[in-house]
Amino acid sequence: MPKGTEIDNQKYLIKQLPNATAFVNVDFEVVYASDKWLKLYNLKASEVFGKRIDYLYSNSNNQITNTLSDCISEKVDKTFEECKYDPSGKKWFEWHCNPWIDEKENVIGLIIHTEDVTHQKLAETNLGRLRSKLDIISKIGKIGSWEYDLAADKLIWCAVTKKIHEVAADYEPTIEEGIHFYRDGYSRNMIAMAVHDAMTKGTSYSEKLMLITAKGNEIWVQANGTPVYENGQVVALRGTFQDINEKVISENKTKASETLLHTLIDNLPLNIYIKDKESRKILVNKSECDFLGVNDPQELLGKSNYELYDSDIAEKLNQEDQQVMDTLVPIINKESSIRQKNGKTTTFLVSKIPLIGEHGKVNGIVGISHDITNIKQNESKLRDLVNVASLQNKKLVNFAHIVSHNLRSHTANFSMLLEFLVDEKDEDEKKNIMGMLTNASNNLMETLENLNEVVAINTNVGLEKKPILLHEKIETVQQNLTAFLKSHNATIINDVEKDATVKVVPAYMESILMNFITNAVKYRDPNREPIVKLSFQNTNGSTMLSIEDNGLGIDLKRYGDKLFGMYKTFHNHKDSRGIGLYITKNQIEAMKGRVAVCSEVGTGTTFNIYFNEKD
Template identity: 30%
Template sequence: MSNKLRLYLNAAKSTKIGIWELNLKKASAYWDVVTRNILEVADDFVPIQGSGIEFYTEGENRDRIKLLIDKAINEGIPFHGKFQVTTAKNNIKYVECICQVIFKKGKPRRLLGTFQDITKKQHLVKELELNVEKFTSIFSNANDAIFIVDTSNGMITQYNPRAAELSGFNDTELLGQNLSKLIQSKDKKATSDFIEYHLTSEYYSVNEVQLNSKSGESIAVEVASGKKYTIGNKTYLVLFFRDISKRKSRETYTNMLSLAVSETNETIIIADPMGKTIWANKAYLQLTGFNLKEIVGFTPGYLSKGPETDKNTTDLLSKAIRAKKNIKVTILNYKKNKEKYWYDLNITPVFNEQNILIYYIGVGRDVSIRKSKELELNKLLEVTTDQNKKLFNFAHIISHNIRSHTSNLSMVLEVIKDTDNIEEKLSYIDLFKEATERLSETIEYLNEIVTIQKSINIEKRNVCLKDEINKTKNNLDLLIKENQITILDTIPDDLTIFTVPAYLESILFNLFTNAIRYKADDRPSTLEIDYEICDKHTIINFKDNGLGIDLEKNGHKIFGMYKTFHDNSDARGIGLFITKNQIEAMKGKIEVESKVGVGSTFKIYLNEN
């Protein structure tokens, strides 16, 4: 090896450039240590002609090197190329291969070349290419208009397609033009100051200006500063222009709409997708007495409900909100000062273009006056219906009972008229007297019923129940002892009920005498009296162990007039009828539980209002 070649090999080694040789005459190959290191083969690896081809990645790289080697051998054509190889350790590398052809007597005899690892360099190139591609893609496809301005003179040096679209100017009209020509006169100074500021500041900001388009249209835009960079002795600034004309139009519309909803008499409240209040208009705040700070972050229903708010209605509202559906209800709400008001409410969910719920809008109005009249009308209708029903029943009673008595009297008179025997006529006088007494008794009962039913505004007051029970026991003391009935009560000494005293006295009398009259003879008789509080009623229970009543057979007529269910000779069938009318006149009710041979329990519900 000549000194010149040795110096060359050492220089190549120091620069990590491999040397390879292919002797065509001897069909032998040589790889220096750098080449072997690049291909990651063993130090004692001995190459042969063609062995290097297998390291080139299969496909385009291997096909290309084969073609170039073949042309070098057969046609003497040198080559210079970059390739991808797969090393002996299965690592991917990029190499640069240079081949020179050495001729002898006009024919190629040796191929001598260099082999250099350019993997890092290639990765940097690919990364740079990728970044350039990304920048080009972003620059070309950005929604914002992008202008690159020479800061020394304000000239536009580059722009993206969106800039041409926004301004309406073409390539020759924008490049080399001063940016200020696109800005309305009133905003030129502000824009110049904006650019000047960002040449010396690292902070980025946004400014609003009016852009003049080629068509003469004024477009509202936001100008945002981008990166500034220097090439040579020139500094450039990237500026982003965003069209905000639609947003400004929406803001104007929203402001007008906000003014309209703020001044309307309809109450309007807006809640987020979770149902939490985010805004309410003046009418809502005036109606409820709250201020905006007190309601924001709370559900409107939480602040508005009270003791008499209907739970079924609030459940319907919650269900509709969870289902994101419209709903319209009328509900009793409460103001901040706990004053009640009736409220018509219509809730509408609002969705964006992607069909995602963004908020709820509740529109309502105070309908307390209307609802008050409705309730008053319903109450009047209820009273009228009840009175008509009672009148119909009363007419039926009169028709049936008076007719029975008059028919009986007519029969007695006919018999007296048809007989000539004085003694026989006198004997019928007692029958006539008895019939007239019955008629008088019936008229008296009917008069009492009329008195009860026409008393719409009867006067009620608080009465000590224990005292009234003791008074009834004292009045019936002889009858209680004679019938050996034990009366027990667990009524507290201080329990008071809101009732008509005269009606309560009559009710207690009838229930006591019923328990005595229909006692069972085969066991000691008892009457137990207790009470319970349920909602707005005081319930008084009268439980006896008497004969009992077959409710399946007689339950529908148990409180009818002249209805009896046992063979007691003194039973008239009027007591429970009167009791029921008295209780209902006080807006209460009476129920019965009974079993033949076991006894009966009468439950008196007295309304505390």
């Protein structure tokens, strides 16, 4: 053992050693120690020198004692780890024990190098945890890894990658075999080019391809690869390998279902759309695109009602949408007219249903609209036909009544007078009966003429309507009635403009004017001279002739529904026959016009004739 100055020199050198080093004798007592060793354990020289090293670590002195004893007795190096707790937490130290030999090759103790490996241990622990998590993720996600060393031409697959390929655990693939696993055609060509580009151009890749396993099963995989560089050169490839077969099959089924759903929706004769919470369209079908005049649904997606319609229509639609989203109560088959920006109006049966999300919150609405414009137009036409049929039916009933009642009355009258004539002996009385028979015959002829005129009006549907100057036609009728008007001191006021024209059947128009003017004079008030005023209006394509008199007037509450009936009279006038207004109304309706009346008893009557200029 060194002595004197030599020992002092050794102590000085040991003190400055760059490593944490301690010298212990065969009794395990600390003889020398470097400052690094003392600092490592936060000890002072006075607390250590001459003390057994194993007693300095009460938590692990048995292990230390046994290891040190083995090292001395066997003259071999020993390495072990020691775990220690201090206020800062758990720490690990690695001990390297070497026999301390003197010049005679005798073991005089041990040289111990100690290193704080806490960070390394923690890193290894964390790495182990990460590897464990990675293994779990790998197994659950069916994600494997692989590495190819270009220089060694060696391909390494992890256990998961081998399992995906359905090969044995000890299988060692080559790069050519790895590529050959991909299905011949597109998949094999794509992976071959991707690997080649990664090695030669340093490009990464991520491809979804078809693989045929060692057992012949076809599966979808996600193959990813990236180059590894050293000194600017690609030396290896690394990547991941994932079994995505179930995912792809599920996606394909979903896509097939979506395609089927889109095909169904696009071919339904309904406008179908989905809107978000701001009433912006997020899905539209072909019918909705056609209605809004676009070819590509993308032109509508994201657009609000205000971008597609005028502000008043957009506001109405927004209110409906918001009502459905606020109340969660759907609108079903509501009839709604929508005006497009081009002015075209379409009538729809509209249904709007709230679109509910996962947590019961509304995400928007689903809209379904059925275009019923043609149906509504047909309904209107049908309603008009029903009205016409109803009117014709009333006329037919009225006509039948006249035929059955009036002609029967004439027949009965004839039969009775003839019986009287046969039985009568007095010649003077016979002459009187013959006079009555003549009157009865004249009345029958008049009735037949009236019926014939009504039939003619309602059967001559082909009579041509022509434009006439109304003012001129009134003057013509007035001239024809000159003697009649003069005899009753009647005044005709023609306020119709000279260039005013109406499209009518000329013969009917003359008859209509004749009837209304003569009736106005015939039913004059006995206390004032008759005045008949004619005026004309033409506004927005609607033409109307007004014929106003100052006569007796008609009690419309009492007689309004019978006014235009055949043989209906409302004044005790000797010339009243009740046929003129009936025929006049038929003539007006035959020209597809209509007549309305306003009257006040004791003041006068106004007839308004509305002409149909289109048909």
